[in-house]
Amino acid sequence: MSENNKTKDIEYWQSERVAFCALQSLHGVGFKTLHKLVRNVDSLKAFIKNSSADEFAKTLRIKLEPTLHEVEHSWKAFQQQLWADGISLLKKLAKDKVQVVFSQESLFPEKLRAIDKPPLWLFVQGSLENLNKASVALVGSRQCSQDGYWLSKYIHSILHKKNLVTVSGLAEGIDQSVHYESLRFGIPTVAVLGTGIDSNFPKGSEILRADILANGGTVVTEYLVGQSYSASNFVQRNRIQAALSDCLIPLEWKIKSGTAHTVNFAKDYGRLIAMLCLPDSDENNPERKFIESYQKGMVFQVPHQTADVEEYILSLVDENKPPKTSSEPVNPKKEQFKLDL
Known part of the structure; x- marks a missing residue:
């Protein structure tokens, strides 16, 4: 051009x-x-x-x-x-360093453009480049157990220094644990909102969100400024989490849950899905059966299969080359606005 x-x-x-x-x-x-x-x-x-x-x-x-x-x-x-x-x-x-990017623009993430019913626009706060990098989406229950928190810490210790981005949803429970652990291990993390970019939801997430942005992360949503939450918004939000990922890892979930929507979207988009199972876990639980039935699904017994998990994670970086982007962070001083219609 x-x-x-x-x-x-x-x-x-x-x-x-x-x-x-x-x-x-x-x-x-x-x-x-x-x-x-x-x-x-x-x-x-x-x-x-x-x-x-x-x-x-x-x-x-x-x-x-x-x-x-x-x-x-x-x-x-x-x-x-x-x-x-x-x-x-x-x-x-x-x-506020928020960009609006339309799906027809070259800066729009290719991973999102390729899905069925992609968002027509995105509000992106922080690094736009993170949306084009090889990434792992880590999601799970709001009412998670200590096992769920342990798995979050475990997988982040493996992701450390692997040149990957994490994706989650800023919700209480597993999602916030993902963002906290990503910050702890120096991993850029992307929070996908089910509300407008100006909304701090859930209540009390303001400090975590600020830390995500201060450490090279990203907050993204397709919802309009001032738009509040709804159950349907969060279901549709989940498709963006799945689409941005090269691999989805549901850390703690049920076959009938909000996280299951994300798992199903990942399956529809042909993403890799990995499930981590502790030694005492039920081999016949429906969640595990679901992942095992999926052609691109993998189940790992941890911690003794740590080497296999690490090899699997490294393959994401080798096999999914992030597309090049010429995007730059928003600089308000450089923005030019004209009143003329």
């Missing part, structure tokens, strides 16, 4: 980010509405700029003030203010 085309490409996507932020700032425009709009229009900026008040309200299924439909200059003023609101939100995100 020529330098001139690169500049145009950067300007186009920056305008789309402003428009995207502008639209989500509107009362009544939620995730599903914006998702449908992105799928069905060529340009969000063009949608804002070229729509009449009637077309705009009908497409978004929102009500506008009557004067916006009746008085042309009132509608133009509304468009200008909406654009300014988009700039304001994008500046706020940039200040």
Whole structure:
């Protein structure tokens, strides 16, 4: 791509980010509405700029003030203010080192682009490069036992200095243990949220999240700014965890649980799945049977199969070369915002 085309490409996507932020700032425009709009229009900026008040309200299924439909200059003023609101939100995100990346952009993670029903956009706080590196997703129960915590510590001792990234969900229990142990062993870790990027959920996770970012990690979500949690959001969040991984390791889980959704997504995406079993574990439990029935599933007895687990982990680095990326961290001082529609 020529330098001139690169500049145009950067300007186009920056305008789309402003428009995207502008639209989500509107009362009544939620995730599903914006998702449908992105799928069905060529340009969000063009949608804002070229729509009449009637077309705009009908497409978004929102009500506008009557004067916006009746008085042309009132509608133009509304468009200008909406654009300014988009700039304001994008500046706020940039200040918090949050990037918005669309699925059509070259910076978008290839692992996510390749799945069925990929996210159409991502909010990424911290290192975007982590999303393109060889990674292990470690997930499990919120009500985990001491065995689950031990397995988390065990696998991180093996992952240490293996040039891998860990992926989990910042939830209480196993997920937070994964992030804590990753920080302890100096492993970059990715937290995939089931809420908006500005939400601190679960309550009390703010310090852990700050530590993740301070140590070269990443916080990522597809949900809109201000969007709260729901059961369905967390199920869909799980597909991103599975897709970002080269290997999924469910540390403690049940066949009927939230973690099972992540396991099933990993299976659907053809990811490797490994299960670690302690010496006294039941060889006939349904979770183990599920992994053993999967063509790319592996079961390890630990700790005496530690050498086998380590060899397995090393194979991930050798066989999954992370795609090159020219991404750079957001620098608010370098961001340029224009008010012109």
